[in-house]
Amino acid sequence: MGGPASFRPKPGSIPESPGVYRFKDAEGRVIYVGKAKSLRQRLNSYFADFAGLHPRTQTMLTTAVGVDWTVVGTEVEALQLEYSWIKEYDPRFNVKYRDDKSYPYLAVTMGEEFPRVQVLRGAKRKGTRYFGPYSHAWAIRETVDLLLRVFPIRSCSGGVFKRAAQIGRPCLLGYIDKCSAPCVSRVTTEEHRALADDFCEFMAGNTGRFVKRLEREMREAAVAQEYERAARLRDDVQALQRAMEKQAVVLGDNTDCDVIALAEDPLEAAVQVFYVRSGRIRGQRGWVVDKVEEVAPGELVEQFLLQMYGDAAAEALPREVLVPVLPPDAEAVTELLGEHRGARVEIRVPQRGDKRSLMETVERNAVESLKQHKLRRASDLTARSRALQEVADALDLDQVPLRIECYDVSHIQGTDVVASMVVFEDGLARKSEYRRFSVRSTEGDVASIHEVISRRFKRYLEERSAVGELDAAPETDPAGPGDPAGEAAGGPGEDLRTPGIDPETGKPRKFAYPPNLVVVDGGPAQAAAARRALDELGVDDVAVCGLAKRLEEVWLPGEDLPVILARSSEALYLLQRVRDEAHRFAITYHRSKRSKSVKESALDEVPGLGPARRQALIKHFGSVKRLREATAAQICEVPGIGPSTAETIVSALKGQNP
Numbered sequence: 185m186g187g188p189a190s191f192r193p194k195p196g197s198i199p200e201s202p203g204v205y206r207f208k209d210a211e212g213r214v215i216y217v218g219k220a221k222s223l224r225q226r227l228n229s230y231f232a233d234f235a236g237l238h239p240r241t242q243t244m245l246t247t248a249v250g251v252d253w254t255v256v257g258t259e260v261e262a263l264q265l266e267y268s269w270i271k272e273y274d275p276r277f278n279v280k281y282r283d284d285k286s287y288p289y290l291a292v293t294m295g296e297e298f299p300r301v302q303v304l305r306g307a308k309r310k311g312t313r314y315f316g317p318y319s320h321a322w323a324i325r326e327t328v329d330l331l332l333r334v335f336p337i338r339s340c341s342g343g344v345f346k347r348a349a350q351i352g353r354p355c356l357l358g359y360i361d362k363c364s365a366p367c368v369s370r371v372t373t374e375e376h377r378a379l380a381d382d383f384c385e386f387m388a389g390n391t392g393r394f395v396k397r398l399e400r401e402m403r404e405a406a407v408a409q410e411y412e413r414a415a416r417l418r419d420d421v422q423a424l425q426r427a428m429e430k431q432a433v434v435l436g437d438n439t440d441c442d443v444i445a446l447a448e449d450p451l452e453a454a455v456q457v458f459y460v461r462s463g464r465i466r467g468q469r470g471w472v473v474d475k476v477e478e479v480a481p482g483e484l485v486e487q488f489l490l491q492m493y494g495d496a497a498a499e500a501l502p503r504e505v506l507v508p509v510l511p512p513d514a515e516a517v518t519e520l521l522g523e524h525r526g527a528r529v530e531i532r533v534p535q536r537g538d539k540r541s542l543m544e545t546v547e548r549n550a551v552e553s554l555k556q557h558k559l560r561r562a563s564d565l566t567a568r569s570r571a572l573q574e575v576a577d578a579l580d581l582d583q584v585p586l587r588i589e590c591y592d593v594s595h596i597q598g599t600d601v602v603a604s605m606v607v608f609e610d611g612l613a614r615k616s617e618y619r620r621f622s623v624r625s626t627e628g629d630v631a632s633i634h635e636v637i638s639r640r641f642k643r644y645l646e647e648r649s650a651v652g653e654l655d656a657a658p659e660t661d662p663a664g665p666g667d668p669a670g671e672a673a674g675g676p677g678e679d680l681r682t683p684g685i686d687p688e689t690g691k692p693r694k695f696a697y698p699p700n701l702v703v704v705d706g707g708p709a710q711a712a713a714a715r716r717a718l719d720e721l722g723v724d725d726v727a728v729c730g731l732a733k734r735l736e737e738v739w740l741p742g743e744d745l746p747v748i749l750a751r752s753s754e755a756l757y758l759l760q761r762v763r764d765e766a767h768r769f770a771i772t773y774h775r776s777k778r779s780k781s782v783k784e785s786a787l788d789e790v791p792g793l794g795p796a797r798r799q800a801l802i803k804h805f806g807s808v809k810r811l812r813e814a815t816a817a818q819i820c821e822v823p824g825i826g827p828s829t830a831e832t833i834v835s836a837l838k839g840q841n842p
Contacts, residue, residue, distance in 0.1 A: 187234075193227065199224060201256070202222070202261070202262045203256050205217070205219075205227060206251065207245075210249050215275050216276075216277040217269045219265070243748075247277075259516035263490065267494050279473055279487045288303050290315040291309075292380055292384055294313050298376055299377065300337070300338045301337055330424070331383060333419065333423045336361060336362055336379065337376065337383055338364075338367075340363070340367075348365075349368065386424075394424060398417050398424070399417075401417050402414050402417035441502050441504035442457055442504075443539075443543055445543060445550045449554070451757065452558075454470065455472075456470045456549040456550040481509045486511030486512060486513065489511065498526050502529070503527070503528070504532070505532075506532065506534050507531060511531070517531060558761070568610060568612070568754075568758075569611075574754055574755030579729055579740065585699070587609050587699045588701045588762055589605055589608075589699040590702075590704070590766040591603060591633060591714070591766060592604050594773070595774065603636040604766050605620075605640060606618050608758075620769070633710045633713045634717045637713070637718065638720070641698075644723075701727045703728075703731055703759060703763060703766075704731075705767060711728055712742070715741035729747075733763070790837075791832065792829060792832065796824070800822055801825070811833075814834075816833075819834065
């Protein structure tokens with residue numbers, strides 16, 4: 185393959201019109217579909233600066249051997265054609281949303297002679313009305329059990345229905361009045377369908393008229409002294425009310441919207457949707473997507489809207505779609521969804537009020553969904569084993585890196601410099617082995633990495649020496665550490681020490697175990713600094729690599745080009761997780777240290793203020809910032825602070841730069 189230059193269209197041959205383009209590989213398969221307001225500008229961006237493109241986009245271009253395009257009249261037509269082609273060709277480099285689980289729906293088979301209510305998953309069937317999705321099937325069954333008191337429609341399978349009709353006797357539900365028993369002609373086909381219509385109308389949100397009707401009939405029965413019937417109607421009203429309570433009221437009764445939120449990292453994104461109908465949350469659903477190329481949140485939202493509503497029934501589209509960020513072609517997407525629904529659809533970002541609060545709730549669910557997805561993937565033993573083997577193969581290691589240590593440096597403009605060390609064993613975090621470093625060097629990240637690696641492995645060598653591992657040699661200890669002769673020669677029990685265990689406390693030493701692989705957060709300079717620190721200490725059995733966050737490149741010391749791992753590889757996923765954990769741990773320590781230094785430095789300069797009163801001030805006001813804003817009278821409210829001391833504190837803090 186000659187690369188993208190070999191199939192670049194001739195200058196001037198690409199039209200400036202809106203359209204859709206397709207990249208194809210050597211076998212003629214479509215590997216990427218995209219749309220553009222101007223085909224010329226969009227396609228030229230692929231070929232103008234290949235080195236400046238995202239690595240995943242570079243991979244797509246080097247895989248492709250040709251590109252073609254189709255001109256359309258409007259942006260809406262471009263959206264429609266793009267969605268059609270993605271659905272038809274299933275291109276490997278396009279974003280694909282997949283359910284993070286199979287969600288159950290409450291379904292009513294209105295296409296059958298006697299409609300049946302049931303729980304369904306998977307693809308939707310023609311002639312069936314769906315409500316939901318719900319998070320759990322038991323939630324649907326509880327709701328149906330309540331509603332069958334009022335709307336006793338059929339819920340049995342086809343086999344049970346036919347058998348009951350043959351023997352002329354209904355099933356148990358018919359005897360306890362939770363089925364109108366159309367199988368034995370207790371009701372006609374028309375009467376049973378009317379019950380099914382009422383059931384669907386109640387589930388669609390038109391609940392008020394059914395409650396009012398039952399309450400009216402209950403009062404009439406009481407007036408007529410039909411107390412048993414009135415009691416049954418009362419129980420029916422309570423059943424409807426309990427069913428309504430299961431669906432939380434969050435917005436006004438006329439609110440009809442879908443609330444969509446995103447949570448993402450460089451490789452994956454999670455999407456959560458809450459379905460709000462008549463002001464109530466009717467269901468919830470989630471998706472997880474692999475980000476094959478670098479895409480902005482707005483582009484993710486646009487692709488999601490097209491894939492979610494592209495094949496949906498017109499009645500499934502709400503009047504309003506709330507999103508975290510507007511898609512790039514918001515007007516075109518709005519027009520396309522409006523055409524599909526047959527009425528206006530509004531796409532907007534909630535800014536305040538109840539809708540904004542609900543959006544924040546959905547965002548929290550999305551964050552949790554992504555976290556749970558990563559935990560499930562990380563806990564998969566097969567995936568972890570494959571990830572470790574892929575890392576060993578990609579970095580040309582002699583053995584699988586069963587213990588990986590990752591280091592990250594954190595600071596703000598060179599102040600309060602700290603570093604973190606996190607440990608992963610067998611692909612899982614070993615938090616008891618995490619360590620923090622307060623860095624002395626002020627010469628930048630490279631020098632900081634060199635210092636931290638040097639300090640960590642000096643301790644490792646010292647602790648190995650403390651248990652005699654470095655001094656042991658055949659000439660001086662021919663019998664070996666486990667031989668009785670060796671024990672006698674070295675003193676009582678000296679050679680029977682367990683490596684890495686402190687003989688006094690019985691606990692593991694802090695830096696006793698060496699890693700198979702050291703990962704540093706950074707590029708070639710940081711990787712070289714780590715390797716140099718190990719070489720200076722004579723440690724030659726530990727591999728080193730750097731992981732650059734911007735492009736997810738793996739750098740080996742002394743190499744001019746990075747190792748590019750496949751976007752979908754378990755190896756990249758593992759290294760990214762290790763790096764992100766080191767970054768999180770370093771940031772947490774840095775914030776703690778900075779907060780402590782701010783408190784101390786601000787109040788230490790106040791004369792006559794000891795540790796106890798400094799602590800009392802911070803506890804009372806919550807922060808130095810609030811203390812700066814306080815008056816002398818307010819400061820006097822703190823126990824132990826008099827008027828003169830309060831004036832001194834005000835003068836000292838007002839003279840400082842916040």
